[in-house]
Each structure stands twice: as C-alpha cells, then as structure tokens.
Amino acid sequence: MAVNLLPKELRPKRYIVKISKVLTNVALIALLVFVISAAVITGVFLVVSDRLSSSQEKHEELTIQIKALQETEQKIVLIKDRLEKVNKMKSKASASEKVDILGDVIKISEGSAIVNSATLSDKKADVLVIVDGSLNLTKFLSDIIISGGFKKIEMLSFGFEKDGGYKIEFGFTR
Amino acid sequence: MAIFGISKYKIFNPNIKLILFPTLLLGILVVLFIVLVQNGYRSIATELDELEASQKTESLLLQKLSSLREIDPSILDKADVTLIALPEGNPTNFFLTHTKRVGKDKDLKFLKMKTISMATSEEDISASEIRLEAEVGDIQSFVDFLQELRKVLPIASIDKVEISGGGGAANMDATFIVYWSDLPTQLPPITEPIRFLEDSEQIILSEIVAYTKPKFVILDPAAPTDRENPFN
Numbered sequence: 001m002a003v004n005l006l007p008k009e010l011r012p013k014r015y016i017v018k019i020s021k022v023l024t025n026v027a028l029i030a031l032l033v034f035v036i037s038a039a040v041i042t043g044v045f046l047v048v049s050d051r052l053s054s055s056q057e058k059h060e061e062l063t064i065q066i067k068a069l070q071e072t073e074q075k076i077v078l079i080k081d082r083l084e085k086v087n088k089m090k091s092k093a094s095a096s097e098k099v100d101i102l103g104d105v106i107k108i109s110e111g112s113a114i115v116n117s118a119t120l121s122d123k124k125a126d127v128l129v130i131v132d133g134s135l136n137l138t139k140f141l142s143d144i145i146i147s148g149g150f151k152k153i154e155m156l157s158f159g160f161e162k163d164g165g166y167k168i169e170f171g172f173t174r
Numbered sequence: 175m176a177i178f179g180i181s182k183y184k185i186f187n188p189n190i191k192l193i194l195f196p197t198l199l200l201g202i203l204v205v206l207f208i209v210l211v212q213n214g215y216r217s218i219a220t221e222l223d224e225l226e227a228s229q230k231t232e233s234l235l236l237q238k239l240s241s242l243r244e245i246d247p248s249i250l251d252k253a254d255v256t257l258i259a260l261p262e263g264n265p266t267n268f269f270l271t272h273t274k275r276v277g278k279d280k281d282l283k284f285l286k287m288k289t290i291s292m293a294t295s296e297e298d299i300s301a302s303e304i305r306l307e308a309e310v311g312d313i314q315s316f317v318d319f320l321q322e323l324r325k326v327l328p329i330a331s332i333d334k335v336e337i338s339g340g341g342g343a344a345n346m347d348a349t350f351i352v353y354w355s356d357l358p359t360q361l362p363p364i365t366e367p368i369r370f371l372e373d374s375e376q377i378i379l380s381e382i383v384a385y386t387k388p389k390f391v392i393l394d395p396a397a398p399t400d401r402e403n404p405f406n
Contacts, residue, residue, distance in 0.1 A: 063235065
C-alpha cells in the first residue's frame with residue numbers, strides 16, 4: 001500500500017484533479033483536431049495548387065497553339081473589319097439603286113414615251129418624259145402603274161406644247 | 175516574496191499547477207487553430223480564385239482554338255477580295271480605270287473628270303468624290319454604264335446623277351464616292367472569342383466576290399542582260 005507523504009495542504013483538491021483530467025483530455029482532443037485540420041488544409045492547398053499549375057501549363061500550351069494560327073486570325077479580323085465597313089457604306093442611302101428605277105422607266109416607256117432627262121438622288125428618281133399624244137400618255141401611265149415596281153409615283157410637273165407634245169416629270173420611289 | 179503581486183505560495187499552489195499545463199496547452203492550441211484556419215482559408219480561397227480564373231481562360235482559349243480550326247479556308251481566301259473592295263489607300267485611280275473601261279464598252283465620251291476629297295460621317299472611313307461628265311447617243315447607255323459600275327471593286331456609291339437630252343445625244347453629270355480605310359492594327363485579346371461573319375456580311379462577301387476587280391499588272395523580275403558597248 002502506497003503511502004502519500006505529502007503534507008495535506010500541498011495535496012491538490014479532488015475536484016481540481018478531475019478538472020485537470022478533463023482539461024488534459026480536451027487539450028489532447030484539440031491537439032488531434034489541430035493536427036488533422038493542418039493536414040487537411042495542407043492537403044487541400046497542395047491539391048488546388050497542383051490543379052492550378054496544371055491548368056496554367058495547359059493555358060500556355062493553348063496560347064502557343066493559338067499563336068500558331070495567328071495568320072488565320074489576322075485574315076478573319078481583316079475580313080470582318082472590311083465587311084463591317086462595306087456593310088456600313090452599302091446601307092447608306094445613295095442614288096445607286098435609283099439607276100434601276102430609271103432603267104425600268106425607260107423599258108416601260110418604249111413605244112409610248114421618250115425619257116428626256118432624269119435626276120437620280122438618294123431619295124428618289126425624277127424622270128421627265130415626253131409623250132406625243134394623249135393615247136400614248138394613257139398607255140404610258142397605265143403601263144407604269146401595272147408594272148407595280150414603284151412604291152410611290154409623284155407627278156411633279158405637267159406641260160403641253162403643240163409641237164413637242166406632253167412633258168411630264170415624275171418622281172419615282174421604290 | 176510575491177511575483178506580480180501574487181504570493182509565491184499561490185503560484186506554486188498544487189491546485190493551480192495541476193490545471194496550468196492543460197489550460198495553457200488548450201489556449202495555445204486554440205490560438206494556433208485560429209491562425210491556421212484563417213491563413214489556410216485565405217490561401218486556399220486565393221488559389222481557388224486563381225484556379226477558377228485559369229479554368230475560365232482555359233475554356234475560352236479552347237473555344238477560340240476550336241473556332242480557329244473550324245474556319246472555312248475558302249472564306250480566308252477571300253481576304254484579298256475584301257481588301258480590294260475597301261482598300262487601305264485612296265482607290266480613285268482604280269475606280270477611274272473601271273469608268274474608262276466600262277465607258278469605252280458603252281461608247282461614252284468623257285468630257286470632264288474631277289476628284290475632290292471629302293469628309294465622311296464615319297470616323298474610320300475616308301472618302302473621295304469623283305465627278306464625271308460624259309455624253310453618249312442614248313440614255314440607256316448611261317443606265318448600263320451606271321449599273322455596271324455598281325459591280326466593280328473597289329466599291330463606290332453613286333451620289334447623284336443628272337441626265338439630259340433624251341432622243342438624241344445625251345449628257346450625264348454623275349458624282350461617285352469611293353471609300354478607303356486604315357487596316358486594323360492589332361489583334362483582339364487572345365481570350366476574346368472569334369467573331370464570325372454575320373448573315374448580312376456573308377451575303378455581301380458572296381456578292382463582292384463576283385464583282386469586277388481592277389486588273390493588276392505584275393512585272394516579273396527580269397534576268398540581268400549583258401550590257402552592249404555603245405562605242406562598238
């Protein structure tokens with residue numbers, strides 16, 4: 001039987017011994033949690049770092065491959081740039097499409113009228129026609145309307161000369 | 175004797191000694207745990223952000239690479255045509271060559287040709303005005319002339335036309351506008367996706383490919399010849 005020779009006042013109290021044991025156990029568990037947490041954090045960090053470096057390597061590899069196709073990219077950028085600008089120019093209103101209106105009026109007037117003069121602008125085509133008689137005038141007007149090729153026809157002026165016949169100026173819009 | 179006002183007896187009290195070590199250990203561990211979690215979380219979060227950004231870039235690069243590989247080579251071959259359609263420099267001379275060629279075909283007699291540089295509403299497109307005065311037997315020839323000039327490269331637009339004198343000799347006063355523009359100087363950022371041609375641009379491309387191009391004369395380099403002695 002062991003004999004405790006410590007004087008009674010130097011002996012720890014019983015509840016203190018119990019608290020100490022609990023604290024020691026808690027500290028050990030905390031140490032374990034700390035070690036496991038440190039291991040998990042280090043592990044996650046290493047895995048993420050590894051994935052990051054492999055992604056960056058792939059990134060560099062892809063950059064090299066894209067740079068090898070730089071000529072293709074240059075051409076497509078050039079084509080796109082030119083076509084965007086050509087599209088801008090073409091979409092602007094001009095007298096270009098009014099040329100067809102004049103061509104159509106000349107075709108329609110064959111046999112009934114003579115196109116004497118024309119002014120083509122970005123808005124409309126003004127055409128002056130000379131018709132020798134009322135029968136031809138009727139034919140010309142009906143042919144123009146039947147053609148259905150014009151959105152709007154304005155009669156800008158109407159004149160008659162005994163020697164020249166009818167002089168009518170139309171404004172055509174398509 | 176007292177240490178920090180506490181008697182030696184109290185510090186070395188067996189009760190205190192018994193709980194001091196586990197309490198200190200626990201305290202140190204808690205502090206270390208907080209430091210570990212804070213730093214670890216920060217480092218991992220930074221790495222994860224970088225990884226996410228890198229993966230995003232990687233997918234953009236992959237997309238760009240596959241887009242570049244998918245581009246139809248026949249479209250790339252048309253780069254020269256687009257450059258002729260809208261050249262880098264003033265194309266007035268090319269356009270005048272076309273007008274002379276087409277005018278000759280339609281029996282036009284040019285009375286006056288004048289070019290005037292002009293300002294455009296578009297910052298990146300320059301323009302020049304060409305004024306032509308011509309005469310021919312009938313108005314239809316002018317119509318044919320103008321229709322043909324709409325289908326030539328470099329592209330020009332007809333600004334205004336005045337035709338007079340039907341029935342006999344007809345006169346025309348027409349104003350054309352030719353355009354040019356600087357070439358793009360830099361490629362878009364490497365991660366920017368390739369912008370493919372829109373439908374309207376595809377239509378324009380197929381149209382202008384069929385247009386009449388100016389004839390370029392390419393002089394092949396000649397081999398050096400022997401110089402004759404002029405005094406013989």
